[in-house]
Amino acid sequence: MTVLQWIPHLFLALPMLALIVNNVIPRARIRTTTIAMSATVAGAQMLLALAGVFLLVESGESAVRFGMIWDAGKNVGYFQTDLVSMFLLMCVGMVALASALTALTTIDDHRGSYTNLLMVMMLGLNGMLLVRDLFSLYVFLEVTGLASFVMIGMYKSTRDLEGAFKYLALSALATIFILTGLSFLFIKAGSLAFDALTPALFSGAGDGSTLLCWAALVLLISGYSIKSGVAPFHSWLPDAYESADTAVSIMLSGIVTKIAGVYSLLTLTRLFDGIAPLKTVLALLGMFTILVGALLALAQKNFKRIAAYSSVSQMGYILLGFAAGTNLGILAGLLYLFSHSAAKSAFFTNAAALEKQLGTLNIDEMGGLQKRMPITSGSSVVALLSTAGVPPFAGFWSKLMVLLALWSAGLKGYAAFALIASILTGAYFLRLQKKVFFGKPNPRWDAVVEITGGIRVSEILLTIVTVAVGLVFPLLLLYLQRAGLI
Amino acid sequence: MNVTTVMLVSGLILILAGCIELIRTHHMLKIIIGLELAIKAISMFLTLGGWLNGNIALAEAFVVTVIVLEVVVATVLSGIAISIYHKHGNMDIRNLRNLKG
Amino acid sequence: MNIAIYVCLGCMLVFGVFSAASRKLIISAVALAVVSAALGVLMYVLGAHTAAIFEVSVCSGLVTVIFISAVSLSNGDKQIEAQDVAVPARKRRFLPAILIGAGAILMIVAWLTGFSVGTPAAAVSGANFNDVFWETCQADIFGQMVALIAGASAIVVFFKESENE
Structure with missing residues (x-):
């Protein structure tokens, strides 16, 4: 087997191995190193997936198929990874690494269980990216939802459980919608494998089953939209992010809403390629989301709630990229996903640093922290500029690509709207920066020092990633063009 | 009036009942009842799909997987409800907001 | 076979709505178990034997046991009565009324438009x-x-x- 063929096995095997090691070794011995072990697994996944992307492009194949428990006998393979999945696996690794590094400092209770749940969540996310069947996608989606719900409820930074329960109720509703949609598709199509679901399902005989397929599409879009926190289904998101521990918020905002929601919507668009109403609905949802998220973020006072509404808003850009429908659109959406993961994880890491050193997250009480916490302030400024789309950071390039994709696909109005909405993004972030880091120093914080340890490493790492990807982006585009992907 | 149409309509009624209960209830354990009721209807739809397409075995595989997942979800939800009950003394969701200590 | 299907569907609907609308938790759980049993019989009639076994043993048995243990471990039953005192009896009849209304509308629409999803195919050998x-x-x-x-x-x-x- 070549290197390319055994790399994908590791994405499912490494977290499983970490789970076994974590539970077999006695609790007393593993207590100090368990979160470091999960950080190692996450880092390894990030590097392996990066290598996998380049190997896959070089090899010229479109996908790698493999089996996990036993090898494929009569079938060609049970799991598969293509370029999109490899890229997203790298994002999963990156965000999980940031979360584990933050957890080294912020979590000191039930550390073994944190590793368990993080590994389970990684297995769920990796599984979602590796399957060939819409039903298996649902299975791993459910696993991810379960793990994320437990992490929200378990590691609470406030005593407020209301966020966890709102998330639970809406998540159960999403499950019901998705499963009903899947069963309607199954009634018409007879199988839920990716190979069997084609746009031809939506035309054809005029009997009731075609109507069921349209209803299924509506239900699936609603269910996945709830999972991704797209407006108007976003009401669970700010409460859940605020009440969870920051390490958990990093995972949720950085990758779970993206893979569980937006990647599933991307799968739908790739499967049902010619259905025009699908793209229009996604574009409208994207626009609505950008607007709602940005407007609501302007009014918030809590650092984490601003970050949460900002996540809602940025999800709309990713949706717009996917809704363009072309290869360029999908690429733009994926790159925006990556740059937003990096920037938002950095932002939440800053929130963790502020919470640890200051004890409060109310931005009205902060002020002039730039001198006291230079690293946190610097990484926050980089994250802000990247999200708002200022060169030369990664966010600028990905936003440019989304606009180009929309323009070339003929959706010019949406492109203009997205450009104007960036001003709103800049507005709420500038307000935040001014109140927290710049401005008059609040004498209450005179004794505050910069954060050290895992949080500092994570901040620096994510800032380097954002800056580096922004600087080498043109080379990346040339490479992709040489490989024939643009 | 085909028998399949009747099945579809009754399944939709059950799903509606489950969803309404899920959203409107204030008791933690009744969320599980609402979810389970909707999943029953969905299992019926999956079996119906298999019956119509002649592929009962695949439908059975789906139903078995859904059952396993929903048992896990129901168990975890019950566990959470009991643990919250032990800490706070009742199971009303409305009491969960802004609890201090 | 159609008679069996209709009987099972009827049981599922009646006990399902009863389970959703009932105030006491134990009664809801038992009604849910009856719905599972009826669904199991329905699956058997349609030809899905293994799934029927799973449904009856796991959902009708295991989940009901888990639920009732959760209720007894927490004395949750008393809570529901305490808080529902404030809800007038009028509101409690809403749910079955809505469901019966929706069901009637769907049936009439399906009958008028001649909605049909096709006939069952022969089993793949x-x-x-x-x-x-x-x-x-x-x-x-x-x-x-x-x-x-x-x-x-x-x-x-x-x-x-x-x-x-």
Whole structure:
């Protein structure tokens, strides 16, 4: 087997191995190193997936198929990874690494269980990216939802459980919608494998089953939209992010809403390629989301709630990229996903640093922290500029690509709207920066020092990633063009 | 009036009942009842799909997987409800907001 | 066979609505168990024997036991009565009324438009639950394993004493 063929096995095997090691070794011995072990697994996944992307492009194949428990006998393979999945696996690794590094400092209770749940969540996310069947996608989606719900409820930074329960109720509703949609598709199509679901399902005989397929599409879009926190289904998101521990918020905002929601919507668009109403609905949802998220973020006072509404808003850009429908659109959406993961994880890491050193997250009480916490302030400024789309950071390039994709696909109005909405993004972030880091120093914080340890490493790492990807982006585009992907 | 149409309509009624209960209830354990009721209807739809397409075995595989997942979800939800009950003394969701200590 | 299907559907509907609308938790749980049993019989009639066994033994048995133990471990039944005192009896009849209304509307629309999803096809020969499940659904098997591990970790996390206390 070549290197390319055994790399994908590791994405499912490494977290499983970490789970076994974590539970077999006695609790007393593993207590100090368990979160470091999960950080190692996450880092390894990030590097392996990066290598996998380049190997896959070089090899010229479109996908790698493999089996996990036993090898494929009569079938060609049970799991598969293509370029999109490899890229997203790298994002999963990156965000999980940031979360584990933050957890080294912020979590000191039930550390073994944190590793368990993080590994389970990684297995769920990796599984979602590796399957060939819409039903298996649902299975791993459910696993991810379960793990994320437990992490929200378990590691609470406030005593407020209301966020966890709102998330639970809406998540159960999403499950019901998705499963009903899947069963309607199954009634018409007879199988839920990716190979069997084609746009031809939506035309054809005029009997009731075609109507069921349209209803299924509506239900699936609603269910996945709830999972991704797209407006108007976003009401669970700010409460859940605020009440969870920051390490958990990093995972949720950085990758779970993206893979569980937006990647599933991307799968739908790739499967049902010619259905025009699908793209229009996604574009409208994207626009609505950008607007709602940005407007609501302007009014918030809590650092984490601003970050949460900002996540809602940025999800709309990713949706717009996917809704363009072309290869360029999908690429733009994926790159925006990556740059937003990096920037938002950095932002939440800053929130963790502020919470640890200051004890409060109310931005009205902060002020002039730039001198006291230079690293946190610097990484926050980089994250802000990247999200708002200022060169030369990664966010600028990905936003440019989304606009180009929309323009070339003929959706010019949406492109203009997205450009104007960036001003709103800049507005709420500038307000935040001014109140927290710049401005008059609040004498209450005179004794505050910069954060050290895992949080500092994570901040620096994510800032380097954002800056580096922004600087080498043109080379990346040339490479992709040489490989024939643009 | 085909028998399949009747099945579809009754399944939709059950799903509606489950969803309404899920959203409107204030008791933690009744969320599980609402979810389970909707999943029953969905299992019926999956079996119906298999019956119509002649592929009962695949439908059975789906139903078995859904059952396993929903048992896990129901168990975890019950566990959470009991643990919250032990800490706070009742199971009303409305009491969960802004609890201090 | 159609008679059997209609009887099962009727049972499911009646006990399902009863379960959703009932105030007492134990009655809801038992009604849910009856719905599961009726669904199991329906599945058997349609030809899905293995799924029927699973449905009856797991949903009708295991989930009901879990639920009733959760209720008894927490004395939750008393809570529901206490808080529903404030809800007038008028409001409680809303749910069945809405459901019956919706059902009637859907039936009339389906009858008027002649809605139909096609006729049942003959069974694909050689398709057996064992073959299909173990040969083609390995991803689902792996997913179920991970789900069970997730459930176990979740229960441990919620019931373990805090290490710092």
